[in-house]
Amino acid sequence: MDDLNSTLVAAFTERYTHLACKVRELAAPLSDEQFWSKPFAFGNSFGHLVLHLAGNLNYYIGTEISGTGYVRDRDREFTETNHPRKEEALKQFDEAADVVIRTLLCQTSGDWGKEYTAVREEDAHNRLTIFLRCATHMHHHVGQMMYLCYELKQLEAEKANPQSQKKAAR
16 A cells, blocks of 8 residues: 555656646746736636635645645635736745645555545545645646637737738738
8 A cells, every 4th residue: 555655646746746847837938917917808817827726725735634724715816906926926836836745745545535625625525536636627727827828929929010910811
């Protein structure tokens, strides 16, 4: 069973680390303005998704497993109008990812099956499930971030060369 525990810890650690690095990589070329802009009438800005992922990880893993005491304001993650600077939002995200990694490294064979429940995750049942769901949730939002970056790059190109867009439309 220790081999399974080591495998789970290593696999989840690799996945969360990879996804956190991807968020940083995607955010790097964005200005603060781009980080908080919403190129679509629907959806979120890159920055709001960063705040949301930080809140998600801090609450579901930090508070509910590690007992950090983090108090989540989920609605504010999507509606914050007093935008922190990009680097501050990313720092919050990095700290949340670090909480996840530290929590993972403390899991023992007997911890994965421990009972788990939380607001909006009443059916998670155990720790293995919530670690899996949070990783999947993070992956989902990284995909959205990739699309936002693509769209922001297109908008930037249109601003830089509006004539090329007119030619392409012909």
